[in-house]
Amino acid sequence: MMNTNNRSQWKIFTPIVVAVCLMTACSDGEEGKEGPPGIVSISIEQADTLKATIEKVAIDAQTQVQVDFFLSNANGIAVTGLENLKELDTLGLGIAKLAPPQAHYHITQATADAAAQNSAVTTSETASTTDAALQWTSYINNQVEPATNAQANAVTQFQAGIESSCKAACLTSLGAGLYRYTFSKTLTAYPQFAGLDTQYTPELTHRIYLELKPLANSPIDTQLINSVYDFVPATGQTVAADMGRKVIAPEQACFRCHNADLANADTRLLMHGSKRFAFEGCVVCHTTYSGDPETGNSLDMATLTHQIHQAKYQIVGHKGLLYDFSNVTFPGDMKQCQQCHIADAAAQSSNYNIPSKTACLDCHKAQIPADWNSTVAGLFHNREIFAKPWALSCSGCHPDSNNPQGVGLFHNAAVNTAAKLASDYQVKLLSSQLSVEAQTLIVTLQVQQLEQLPATQAMIKSFWLIAAGETNHANMPVNNGQRKVWDLLANTSDVALNITAPNQLTVTISNLSTTDFGDLSQSKLYSKLVLCADKNTGFAIDCNIANHNVSLSALNTLTLQGQTVTEKVKVDEQACRQCHDQGLEDRVLSAHQMRGIFEPTSSCGTCHAPQTATALTDGQCQSCHSNDAIMYLNAGIMHTPGADQIKPYRTINNTLSYRELVHSLHAETRTVVGFDNPRPELTYPNAKNNCSVCHSAGQLDLAGLSAEQSLLVAAPDAVNNGQIAEYSPTLATCAACHTQTDSLVVHARGFGGVYQSDASGGRIYQAGQESCAICHAEGRSSGIDKVHQ
Structure with missing residues (x-):
C-alpha cells in the first residue's frame, strides 16, 4: 500500500x-x-x-x-x-x-x-x-x-x-x-x-x-x-x-x-x-x-x-x-523540431534527439529508395542518402559525448544558424537626413562585421533599403503605396555607398521625389539584409557554396526625416511568429511569385519586391496592401488604371487590403480565385472570434480607423471589371469575417457606415463619418473585447 x-x-x-x-x-x-x-x-x-x-x-x-x-x-x-x-x-x-x-x-x-x-552493419557502426x-x-x-x-x-x-x-x-x-x-x-x-x-x-x-x-x-x-x-x-x-x-x-x-x-x-x-x-x-x-x-x-x-x-x-x-487530415495546413516548418519540442519546456524535451523508428519514418518516407528492405536501419544506415549524419559516424543520429544533440544537430540547424547570424550581423538604422530641395536622402546604417562595401562581401545575397509613405493618403501617387526599394548591391546612378566608420555604412539616394511619400512625418525607413550560410557550421559563407539563406531585418525603423517611428502597435509580431515560424517569409514570397508577377527581375518587382518585407506587423506589408491595392493589379510601370480596372472576383473576401486579407484568411471566409490558379483553403486551428490570439490588450481601441479611406472592391454580383462597391473602413474590417451581415449592415448604416454602396461615381464615405468606436472600441460598453469573448 x-x-x-x-x-x-x-x-x-x-x-x-x-x-x-x-x-x-x-x-x-x-x-x-x-x-x-x-x-x-x-x-x-x-x-x-x-x-x-x-x-x-x-x-x-x-x-x-x-x-x-x-x-x-x-x-x-x-x-x-x-x-x-x-x-x-x-x-x-x-x-x-x-x-x-x-x-x-x-x-x-x-x-x-x-x-x-539485410541491414547488417559493422560492430563499430552499431x-x-x-x-x-x-x-x-x-x-x-x-x-x-x-x-x-x-x-x-x-x-x-x-x-x-x-x-x-x-x-x-x-x-x-x-x-x-x-x-x-x-x-x-x-x-x-x-x-x-x-x-x-x-x-x-x-x-x-x-x-x-x-x-x-x-x-x-x-x-x-x-x-x-x-x-x-x-x-x-x-x-x-x-x-x-x-x-x-x-x-x-x-x-x-x-x-x-x-x-x-x-x-x-x-x-x-x-x-x-x-x-x-x-x-x-x-x-x-x-x-x-x-x-x-x-x-x-x-x-x-x-x-x-x-x-x-x-x-x-x-x-x-x-x-x-x-x-x-489531408487538408490540414500547418503554418510552420516541419523540419524545425524546436517549434514544438521547445528546449527545457518539459523534463524530456530533448528526447526528440533520440531516434525513434516510427518518428524518423514519419518525415523521411520521401527518401525511401526503390530497393528498400522495409527496415528502419535499412534506410537510415544508407550512407549515400544520409551522408551528412554519417560523416559524424553513429553520433550523427545517436547522441553521444561527441555530439550530444544527435540528429537534432541537423533538425535544428536552420533555427540555430538564424539565431547565430542575427546576433553576429545586427543591422540598425542610425540616422536619416532628407533634403527636399536637393531631392536627396542620406541614411546611415550600422552593420556588425561589415568593414567593406556590401557588394564586395561574398556572403551577402541581398541588401535592401526600403521607404514607405502613409498607407492611405488621399492622393495616391502613381507608384501605389508610396513605397520605394533600393538595392544596395546594385551599381546604380542614384545610389552611392560609403564606409564612413567601422561597421558603419552611409547610403546617399539622389533623384528622390518626396511627393511619392505623402506625409513625410508618417513615412518609414526599413532595411533588410539576406546572408548566405552553412547550416552545418552556423557561419555566413560565400553564396556560391551556401546551403541556406538567413534574412535579417533592421532592429528599428526611422522616418525619412530621421525621427524614431512611434506608430501605435495594432498587433503583436510575436503572436504571428508563434504559429508562423521563420519559414513564413519563404511562403509569403512564393505566394507573391505566382506566374512570375512579382519576381525581382520583373517590372513590378523592381519597385514592389515582396522579398524585402521585414515583418508582418511593422507597416511595410500595408504599404502595398492598401485600401487601393486592387486598383493597380493591371498596372504597368508607374501606371494607375484606377477603380474601373477592379476585377469582378476581387470582392470583400478577396481584397488585398491588409486587414481584410488577414482576417478573411484566418476566418476561412476568403475566396481563393485569382491568377487562374486557385489556392488551397487554409485551416486555422483557433477560435475565429478570439482577437486576443493576435492582439494584446489596448490594441483594439479602433483609434483612427474611421478616419481612414474606404475600401473599394468588386460588387458581390460583378461580372465585369469596374463593377465596384464601397465599404467604410470599420465595416470593411468586420465584413471580412462576418459574411452574414444583414442585421450588421442596418445597424452600421445608422451610425455612419457605408456597405456595398455603388461607388462608380466616386467614393461616398467621408473620413471620420463612422462612429462605431464609441460603443465598440476595446473597453467600451459593447467593445470588441466583450462581444468577441
Missing part, C-alpha cells in the same frame, strides 16, 4: 462556507452538546464544476490495482454521490508502465532475422551510448481485426486502451468526496499477446490515467476530468521529473496555435466522443505498438501528430468513421 499525496480532510473555509456552517450548526452531536466538526460537501447533482486528485494507488501481490481519488468542485469542496449517480456517462481508468519502446507491427522471427541480415527513449506500455490491450471498410493496407493490430465499461460497479465511496476505484481484473488477467511485453514491473515508472464526466450533457469545460498520476509501485513514491516522460509542454507547443478553451466547440482539441483532451493521458493509449487495423497506420502519438501536421494521415476512428 502507498499514500503519496496526503490530503487533510479539514479544508480552509471561505467566509461563505463558514456562514453555512454557522447556520446549520455544523454539529452531529447529541442535542445540547457540541459534536465534532462536520465535513462540508455538496452532491454530484449540485456541483457546477469538478476536479479530481488521485491520492493513493495500491497494487497487491496478485497485481490487483486500487486507485483512491478525491472529487471536489473548483473551490475544493468535496463532491459526494458519484457512486449512486444514475446514468453515469464516463468513468474510465488506465494503467501503463514506462519501458523500452515496442514495435508497431508484429512480425515473425524469420522475417525479423532476414531484415536484420555502437551507441544512447538507449532508445522510454515509451508507455499499457497493461490493457486488445488485438483488433480490420472492419469491412478496410483499406488496402489493412492488417490486424494491437491497440492499447483503458477500462471504461465497469464504471460505478468498480467504484466505492470512502466518504467525504474520497472514492476508490478497483480495476475489474488483475494486471496479469488482461489479455496477453505474444510479442507484447506487459509483464508487471514494479521498479518502473507507472502512470494512472483517469477520465470522468458525470452525465452525457455535463458541460465539458467545467465537468470533464482527465487526470494522470505517475508513481513507482516498488517505492510508493511519485516520480521525479527526470524519471517520467514528458517530451512537450502543451501550453507552449500545442496551444501556441490551437485553442486551449474547452468551452469553444469549434476549435478545442477534444477527442474520442468528447471525452479526452489531456496530452499526457493520450500517450497512455497512443503507444508505439498501437495501430489502426483499417488503414494499417500507426497510432503512436509521435506518428499521429507529425503526419497530421504534414497532411498525410488517415484513421478509421470513433464510431468507425474515416478521419482524413
Whole structure:
C-alpha cells in the first residue's frame, strides 16, 4: 500500500462556507452538546464544476490495482454521490508502465532475422551510448481485426486502451468526496499477446490515467476530468521529473496555435466522443505498438501528430468513421523540431534527439529508395542518402559525448544558424537626413562585421533599403503605396555607398521625389539584409557554396526625416511568429511569385519586391496592401488604371487590403480565385472570434480607423471589371469575417457606415463619418473585447 499525496480532510473555509456552517450548526452531536466538526460537501447533482486528485494507488501481490481519488468542485469542496449517480456517462481508468519502446507491427522471427541480415552493419557502426527513449506500455490491450471498410493496407493490430465499461460497479465511496476505484481484473488477467511485453514491473515508472464526466450533457469545460498520476509501485513514491516522460509542454507547443478553451466547440482539441483532451493521458493509449487495423497506420502519438501536421494521415476512428487530415495546413516548418519540442519546456524535451523508428519514418518516407528492405536501419544506415549524419559516424543520429544533440544537430540547424547570424550581423538604422530641395536622402546604417562595401562581401545575397509613405493618403501617387526599394548591391546612378566608420555604412539616394511619400512625418525607413550560410557550421559563407539563406531585418525603423517611428502597435509580431515560424517569409514570397508577377527581375518587382518585407506587423506589408491595392493589379510601370480596372472576383473576401486579407484568411471566409490558379483553403486551428490570439490588450481601441479611406472592391454580383462597391473602413474590417451581415449592415448604416454602396461615381464615405468606436472600441460598453469573448 502507498499514500503519496496526503490530503487533510479539514479544508480552509471561505467566509461563505463558514456562514453555512454557522447556520446549520455544523454539529452531529447529541442535542445540547457540541459534536465534532462536520465535513462540508455538496452532491454530484449540485456541483457546477469538478476536479479530481488521485491520492493513493495500491497494487497487491496478485497485481490487483486500487486507485483512491478525491472529487471536489473548483473551490475544493468535496463532491459526494458519484457512486449512486444514475446514468453515469464516463468513468474510465488506465494503467501503463514506462519501458523500452515496442514495435508497431508484429512480425515473425524469420522475417525479423532476414531484415536484420539485410541491414547488417559493422560492430563499430552499431555502437551507441544512447538507449532508445522510454515509451508507455499499457497493461490493457486488445488485438483488433480490420472492419469491412478496410483499406488496402489493412492488417490486424494491437491497440492499447483503458477500462471504461465497469464504471460505478468498480467504484466505492470512502466518504467525504474520497472514492476508490478497483480495476475489474488483475494486471496479469488482461489479455496477453505474444510479442507484447506487459509483464508487471514494479521498479518502473507507472502512470494512472483517469477520465470522468458525470452525465452525457455535463458541460465539458467545467465537468470533464482527465487526470494522470505517475508513481513507482516498488517505492510508493511519485516520480521525479527526470524519471517520467514528458517530451512537450502543451501550453507552449500545442496551444501556441490551437485553442486551449474547452468551452469553444469549434476549435478545442477534444477527442474520442468528447471525452479526452489531456496530452499526457493520450500517450497512455497512443503507444508505439498501437495501430489502426483499417488503414494499417500507426497510432503512436509521435506518428499521429507529425503526419497530421504534414497532411498525410488517415484513421478509421470513433464510431468507425474515416478521419482524413489531408487538408490540414500547418503554418510552420516541419523540419524545425524546436517549434514544438521547445528546449527545457518539459523534463524530456530533448528526447526528440533520440531516434525513434516510427518518428524518423514519419518525415523521411520521401527518401525511401526503390530497393528498400522495409527496415528502419535499412534506410537510415544508407550512407549515400544520409551522408551528412554519417560523416559524424553513429553520433550523427545517436547522441553521444561527441555530439550530444544527435540528429537534432541537423533538425535544428536552420533555427540555430538564424539565431547565430542575427546576433553576429545586427543591422540598425542610425540616422536619416532628407533634403527636399536637393531631392536627396542620406541614411546611415550600422552593420556588425561589415568593414567593406556590401557588394564586395561574398556572403551577402541581398541588401535592401526600403521607404514607405502613409498607407492611405488621399492622393495616391502613381507608384501605389508610396513605397520605394533600393538595392544596395546594385551599381546604380542614384545610389552611392560609403564606409564612413567601422561597421558603419552611409547610403546617399539622389533623384528622390518626396511627393511619392505623402506625409513625410508618417513615412518609414526599413532595411533588410539576406546572408548566405552553412547550416552545418552556423557561419555566413560565400553564396556560391551556401546551403541556406538567413534574412535579417533592421532592429528599428526611422522616418525619412530621421525621427524614431512611434506608430501605435495594432498587433503583436510575436503572436504571428508563434504559429508562423521563420519559414513564413519563404511562403509569403512564393505566394507573391505566382506566374512570375512579382519576381525581382520583373517590372513590378523592381519597385514592389515582396522579398524585402521585414515583418508582418511593422507597416511595410500595408504599404502595398492598401485600401487601393486592387486598383493597380493591371498596372504597368508607374501606371494607375484606377477603380474601373477592379476585377469582378476581387470582392470583400478577396481584397488585398491588409486587414481584410488577414482576417478573411484566418476566418476561412476568403475566396481563393485569382491568377487562374486557385489556392488551397487554409485551416486555422483557433477560435475565429478570439482577437486576443493576435492582439494584446489596448490594441483594439479602433483609434483612427474611421478616419481612414474606404475600401473599394468588386460588387458581390460583378461580372465585369469596374463593377465596384464601397465599404467604410470599420465595416470593411468586420465584413471580412462576418459574411452574414444583414442585421450588421442596418445597424452600421445608422451610425455612419457605408456597405456595398455603388461607388462608380466616386467614393461616398467621408473620413471620420463612422462612429462605431464609441460603443465598440476595446473597453467600451459593447467593445470588441466583450462581444468577441
